[in-house]
Amino acid sequence: MELRQLEYFVAVVEEANFTRAAERLHVAQPGVSAQIRRLEHELGQELLDRSGRSVRPTEVGAAVLPHARAALSAVSGVRLAVEELTGLVRGHVAIGTVTSHNVDLATLLAEFHDDHPAVEITLTEDGSDRLIDALRGGRLDAAIIAFGTTPPPDLDTHVVTEDAVVAAVSPDHELAGRSTIPLDALRDRVLISLPQGTGIRSLLNEACAAAGFTPHIAFEAGTPAVLAQLAARGLGIAIVPSGIVRSREDLRALTITRPALRGTLALAWRAEGPISPAARALIGRARRQIGDWAA
Numbered sequence: 001m002e003l004r005q006l007e008y009f010v011a012v013v014e015e016a017n018f019t020r021a022a023e024r025l026h027v028a029q030p031g032v033s034a035q036i037r038r039l040e041h042e043l044g045q046e047l048l049d050r051s052g053r054s055v056r057p058t059e060v061g062a063a064v065l066p067h068a069r070a071a072l073s074a075v076s077g078v079r080l081a082v083e084e085l086t087g088l089v090r091g092h093v094a095i096g097t098v099t100s101h102n103v104d105l106a107t108l109l110a111e112f113h114d115d116h117p118a119v120e121i122t123l124t125e126d127g128s129d130r131l132i133d134a135l136r137g138g139r140l141d142a143a144i145i146a147f148g149t150t151p152p153p154d155l156d157t158h159v160v161t162e163d164a165v166v167a168a169v170s171p172d173h174e175l176a177g178r179s180t181i182p183l184d185a186l187r188d189r190v191l192i193s194l195p196q197g198t199g200i201r202s203l204l205n206e207a208c209a210a211a212g213f214t215p216h217i218a219f220e221a222g223t224p225a226v227l228a229q230l231a232a233r234g235l236g237i238a239i240v241p242s243g244i245v246r247s248r249e250d251l252r253a254l255t256i257t258r259p260a261l262r263g264t265l266a267l268a269w270r271a272e273g274p275i276s277p278a279a280r281a282l283i284g285r286a287r288r289q290i291g292d293w294a295a
Contacts, residue, residue, distance in 0.1 A: 001039065001042055001043075002035070002039075003071070003072065003075060004035060005035045005036065005038060005039040006039070006068040006071055006072055007025070007072055008021065008025065008027075008032045008035045008036055008039075009036055009039060009047060009048075009061075009064075009065075009068055010065065010068050010069055010072065011024055011025055011032075012032065012036065012048060012055055013048075013055070013056075013057050013061070013065055016054040016055050016056065017054060017055055018032055018033055018055060036048065043060075043064075045058070045060040046058050046060070046061070047060060047061035047064055048061055049061075065137065066136065066137050066138050066273075069137070069138035069139075070138060070273045070274055073138065073273075073274045073275075073276060074274040076091065076276060077274050077275075077276050077277065089116045089118065089119060089277055089278050089281055090116075090118040090119060090278065091118075091119055091120070091276050091277070091278040091279075092119065092120040092121075092122070092276075092278065093119055093120070093121050093122075093141050093142075093276070093278050093279045093282050094122050094124070094139065094140045094141050095109070095121065095122070095123050095124070095140065095141065095142055095143065095282070096123075096124045096125070096126060096131040096134055096135070096140045096142070096143035096144070096145075097123065097124070097125055097131075097143060097144040098125070098126075098127070098128055098131070098144055098145060098146050098198065098199070098265075099125050099222050099223055100222075100223040100224050100225065101144050101146075101160070101265055103144050103160060103265075103267075104289075105123070105144070108282075108285065108286055108289060109121055109123070111285070112281070112282050112285055116278065116281065119278045119282075121282075124140070126197075127195065127196070127197030127198045128145040128146045128147060128197065128198055128199040128202070129196075129197040129198075129202065130197055131143040131145050131268075132145060132152050132155065132268070135155060135268060135269065135270055136154055136155070136270065138270075138273070141269060141275065141276070141279035141282070141283070142267060142268065142269040142279065142282065142283050142286070143267075143268050143269075144160070144265065144266070144267055144268075145157075145199065145265075145266060145268050146198065146199025146200060146263055146264065146265050146266075147199045147202070147203075147263070147264055147266070148199070148202070148203040148206070148261075148262070148263065148264065149262060149264070151264075151266070151268075152268070154270070154271055154272070155268045155269065155270060155271055156268065156269055156270070156271045157266040157267065157268045158266060158267045158268075158286075158287050158290055159264055159265070159266045159290075160265045160266055160267060160290055161243075161264075161265045162262060162263070162264050162265075163241040163242055163243050163262065163263055163265075164241070164242040164255060164256075164260065164261065164262055164263075165200055165203060165204070165239060165240070165241060165242070165256060165261035165262060165263050166239075166240065166241075166242045166245060166253040166254060166255055166256060167181055167186065167237045167238070167239060167253070167254040167256055168227075168228060168231045168237065168238040168239075168240050168244070168245045168251045168252070168253055168254075169231060169237050169238075169251065169252050169254065170231060170232050170233070170234045170250065170251065170252070171250065171251075171252055172234065173234065173237075173252070175237070175252075175254060176252045178254055179254060179255060180254055180255045180256075180257050181254040181255070181256060181257070182256075182257050182258040183207055183208065183211055183256055183257070183258055183259060183261075184211050184213075184258070186208075186215065186237065186256075187208075187211075187213045188216065189216065189236070189237050190216060190218045190235075190236035190237065191204075191215050191216055191217050191218065191236055191237050191238075191239060192217070192218065192219040192220075192221070192227050192230050192231055192235060192236045192237065192238040192239065193215070193217050193219075193220060193227065193238075193239045194220065194221070194222070194223075194224070194227065194239075195220045195221075195222065199263055199264075199265075200224075200239060200240070200241070200263050203261055203263060204239050204261070207259060207261060218235070218236050219235055219236060224238075224240040224241055224244045225244065227239070227240050227244075228240055228244050228245065228248060228251055231251060232248070232250040232251050238251075241263055242255075267283070267286050267287065267290065269283055
């Protein structure tokens with residue numbers, strides 16, 4: 001098994017096309033095909049499904065993919081480790097983040113870039129579920145994610161904030177005089193929530209499923225601030241972190257009980273597998289600054 005075979009395999013999966021992968025690698029397309037065939041022959045399994053318009057990994061290929069990425073990253077890390085010891089951190093760091101948070105990522109990335117100008121940084125916004133998948137698949141080095149009380153398996157996390165998840169209503173809503181509401185009382189209510197794939201939505205869905213019902217989500221928005229605006233206009237009950245409501249006079253917060261819901265915002269990275277010196281340096285800096293983020 002050769003490293004270039006793994007490199008060609010990863011490129012074809014990411015491009016979903018042999019020709020585009022060859023162009024990206026600056027090699028001839030037949031050479032890419034031949035090397036991947038040799039890799040498949042050595043492993044005794046087909047790694048790519050070539051039957052459709054786009055090339056997709058087979059079940060075996062999908063299982064091999066994160067290991068191939070890890071192997072390539074490890075080799076790259078050998079050179080990066082030497083450069084790090086001589087003060088020349090180079091390479092690429094891929095960061096992900098949920099849309100709404102209190103993390104000053106702009107300052108973090110700007111300061112890191114000032115110290116390590118040779119490192120290329122990319123930033124992606126997405127839902128927590130997809131960010132977690134990207135971390136596990138090696139497409140991201142670190143990410144700001146949201147989840148409930150239990151951190152995702154296979155990831156290391158450093159908590160930024162923990163906050164109660166509440167039901168927010170307008171002052172003239174029929175529930176505005178209450179301070180608490182049991183989860184089951186939301187069964188037939190019009191709710192306003194973040195989209196599927198976000199931490200709070202997953203937390204809500206799981207809690208409602210355990211209580212035996214599916215929440216009636218009438219409105220979705222990408223940030224808790226927009227959810228609060230919709231609730232303030234009387235369009236329903238917003239499920240948001242309590243911090244969103246504290247500074248608003250046009251909303252009333254009802255603590256959700258039986259069970260209480262709490263959301264966690266955290267920096268996450270792979271618990272196992274190689275981490276490049278550049279990514280390790282950025283993660284270390286971020287962890288040191290978490291106290292300032294939460295302050």
